[in-house]
Amino acid sequence: MTQYKDTDMSNAVNTEKRLHPMSWLFIIIEFIKHFFVPLLVAFFAGGGDSYETLAAVFVIPGVLFAIIQYWVYRYTLAENEVMIREGVLIKNVRHVKYERIQNLNLTRNPLHRLFGVAQLELESASGGKPEAVMRVVSLTAVEEIKQKVLQAKAAVHHDDEETDEASDSADQRPPLLTIPLSELIKAGVISNKGMLVVAFAFGLLAQTRALDKFFDWLEVSMGGWFEGINFNMDHPLSIATMVVLGIIAFFIFIRLLSIIFMVFTYYGFELMRSGDKLAAQYGLLTQFNATVPEQRIQMVSVSENVLHRYFARSSVRIATAGGNAAGQPGGARKMLRWIAPIIDSQRVNDFLAAIQPKVSRNVEQWHSVAFRGWKRIVRAQSLVVTIIVAVSWFKLSFHALWFSLLMIWVVIYARKTVASMRYGFSDNALIYQSGWMVQHTTMVPISKIQSVELRENPLDRRTKMASVAIDLAGLDMNRHHISIKYLERDVAEKLINTLYDKVSATVYRWK
Amino acid sequence: MNQKEDNENRRDNRQASKGGSSEVQTEQTSNDHSSNQQGSNESLMQTQQASTNQSSSLDQSGQMPEQEKPPAKQSVTQMTESVFLAAKAKNYFQISGIISFAIIFLMATIGTVVLFVSLLTLPPWWLIVIEVLLLAWLAYFMISVYPTKKYQRTKWRFDEQGLYIQQGIWWRKQYAVPRSRVQHIDVTQGPLQRNYNIAQLILHTAGTMNASVSLTGLSHEKAVEIRDELLIQEKYDAV
Incomplete structure (x- = not known):
């Protein structure tokens, strides 16, 4: 066993490479991020007594772990595969073929830049975790790996496609999309990303008991601000005023956070095409580099909320196979999801044609869903309104009945929403539009559809309706996808058969 | 294949046997494809090669349809209507x-x-x-x-397109899984299921919400038939 290992080592010794010497620092930081934040929070919230014990129990082993990790991590760039060895007790050798590597994700925060290094993630189409995370390698090493992967890709593609000569000269072409700072600020105003920051901050504050103090402070200072105004908190009008003011203040706060978030995340956004791949680069402090082969795009979705439309802007999102980062701890792993965080609505069509030239988006005939579906939304929402009225009755007595006016809104919302839902086939794609306030258009090439599903829940059956959903690789169920509700039963039946025929007639390609 | 050539053939064979290769002769006489033979030993060898090539390609073409449509599998592929599970x-x-x-x-x-x-x-x-x-x-x-x-409530259909399943009592669902999207296939049989000769067929796709579609209650033979047929097709897809 040892003998084998020795000979193996001697063979590989001239090609085997280590991570960057500063890697241990980044491994420690990652270690701290994953395991220490909750611990530290608990520790400081509990009142910091046993500082030294904590250090002895967690920090020192952490540092040792990082150094050992750096010490044992080796990678070899062989002719057609990258080989990675790691582990102390459980040794792990992983071979990844260059041609199987779908994505090279590069992350650089200011610390990375200080040392001239980057964190590199190699992704295959397998989904879940990346095949290899190199934390961290020097930029020259990154370039070396990139070259190997690109060469292998080019070789594969020259074998089965002759149309790929453009890949070398493509870098000179202008980028598909660049986003200036002014646009990013607009994007911040439009987006709701600030909510994420607020939710995160609240979560953190709640754990450290700072939230109570914050509310105490808020109460005291609010008392100061509103001294002059005599509020009678029992009067519904003053409650309403407070609620409205609170909502406005919160809204402005959120927008500010959103702007900060957008500028930090997408600063210097640049999307370029090189050959059959799309390469994006963005980030203010932490720079992010991602390449996505065009074939790997499973779905494209354009969304516009009310503010988008006010500014005549849109956002374009893609779903890629094997890149479903859901369930990743701390959202540490990023990927190119918003291929256009903000784009001029006029340019959307050209942009989509540029990222997916082979996919047609011309729909001859749109089909709408059963309009009577709005009654079902009203029925479901009236339950919610009833609960709101019932709960607020305790506080407001008969004034709670004002909330039943929400039903007007519900009816308008339901009718507009159902009226906005429509779907249609282009030559090689299925397109689904829905939404009234927030409008979504989702396009899926037929060849990317994995399976088709028709659903009938008890309510569907009572109203003789059904819904049809399509399944994709890398589908994000929380976001807009093709799941068409409120179809007439027979229409749904026809649709699933049409889709089945169309999908069966195509072949799915990974690359 | 006229008479003249045939006679020539026989003569050639005799010559060949004189040359000492009796093996060639016996093979050659039994072969009907020796029509364009010339006079010499060399050409004899060539044609023999050609004829064996021909016969081997015949063998292949004889096997190919058998692989594509083995008699046992026809019953599955020719399904036009959805059917119930095994009784x-x-x-x-x-x-x-x-x-x-x-x-x-x-x-x-x-x-x-x-x-x-x-x-x-x-x-x-x-x-x-x-x-x-x-x-x-x-x-x-x-x-x-x-x-x-x-x-x-459970019905299924397996044909050239793929597997079509409908199931569910209150929440009814229909799944359509095209053949070309099947990544791999499982046929499992629990101890109780073995008792009733029943199996569970699971088709895995690259999808997300229906990454695996399963059908319990097929007879074990049917499940294996479907699996085998999908496997054969996968082989052809790969080529």
């Missing part, structure tokens, strides 16, 4: 219903006994009646109604 699937559903009910019954009984022993009282008679009635209804439902409904 024994109903019995299997009933048995699993009985087992599930037995577990619930045991838990309910033990729970009741433990509760009243710990309270040190006798349960009121009406509580016992309600519990017995509830359990009786549950038994009727789990052993009779549910398995029958489940059997009636």
Whole structure:
């Protein structure tokens, strides 16, 4: 066993490479991020007594772990595969073929830049975790790996496609999309990303008991601000005023956070095409580099909320196979999801044609869903309104009945929403539009559809309706996808058969 | 193949046998494809090669359709209508219903006994009646109604397009999985299922919400047939 290992080592010794010497620092930081934040929070919230014990129990082993990790991590760039060895007790050798590597994700925060290094993630189409995370390698090493992967890709593609000569000269072409700072600020105003920051901050504050103090402070200072105004908190009008003011203040706060978030995340956004791949680069402090082969795009979705439309802007999102980062701890792993965080609505069509030239988006005939579906939304929402009225009755007595006016809104919302839902086939794609306030258009090439599903829940059956959903690789169920509700039963039946025929007639390609 | 050439052939063969290669002769005489032979030994060898090539390609073409449509598999591919599961699937559903009910019954009984022993009282008679009635209804439902409904509501079809499944009693679902999207296939059989010669067929796709679509209650032979056919097709896809 040892003998084998020795000979193996001697063979590989001239090609085997280590991570960057500063890697241990980044491994420690990652270690701290994953395991220490909750611990530290608990520790400081509990009142910091046993500082030294904590250090002895967690920090020192952490540092040792990082150094050992750096010490044992080796990678070899062989002719057609990258080989990675790691582990102390459980040794792990992983071979990844260059041609199987779908994505090279590069992350650089200011610390990375200080040392001239980057964190590199190699992704295959397998989904879940990346095949290899190199934390961290020097930029020259990154370039070396990139070259190997690109060469292998080019070789594969020259074998089965002759149309790929453009890949070398493509870098000179202008980028598909660049986003200036002014646009990013607009994007911040439009987006709701600030909510994420607020939710995160609240979560953190709640754990450290700072939230109570914050509310105490808020109460005291609010008392100061509103001294002059005599509020009678029992009067519904003053409650309403407070609620409205609170909502406005919160809204402005959120927008500010959103702007900060957008500028930090997408600063210097640049999307370029090189050959059959799309390469994006963005980030203010932490720079992010991602390449996505065009074939790997499973779905494209354009969304516009009310503010988008006010500014005549849109956002374009893609779903890629094997890149479903859901369930990743701390959202540490990023990927190119918003291929256009903000784009001029006029340019959307050209942009989509540029990222997916082979996919047609011309729909001859749109089909709408059963309009009577709005009654079902009203029925479901009236339950919610009833609960709101019932709960607020305790506080407001008969004034709670004002909330039943929400039903007007519900009816308008339901009718507009159902009226906005429509779907249609282009030559090689299925397109689904829905939404009234927030409008979504989702396009899926037929060849990317994995399976088709028709659903009938008890309510569907009572109203003789059904819904049809399509399944994709890398589908994000929380976001807009093709799941068409409120179809007439027979229409749904026809649709699933049409889709089945169309999908069966195509072949799915990974690359 | 005229007479003249045939005669020439025979002569050639004789010459060949004189040359000492009796093996060639016996093979050649039994072969009908030796039409364009010339005079010399060399050409004889060439044609022999050609004829063996021909016969081997015949062999291949003889095998190919057999692989594509083996007689056993035709019954599956030629399905035009959705069909019910194997007849024994109903019995299997009933048995699993009985087992599930037995577990619930045991838990309910033990729970009741433990509760009243710990309270040190006798349960009121009406509580016992309600519990017995509830359990009786549950038994009727789990052993009779549910398995029958489940059997009636489940239909499947496997044809050139792929596998089509409809199932569900209250939440009804239909799945259409095209052949070309199947990544890999499982056929599993639990001990109870083996007793009824029933299997579970699981098709895995690269999708997300229906990454695996499963159908329980096919006869084991059918499940294996479908699996084998998808495997053969995968082989051709790869080529």
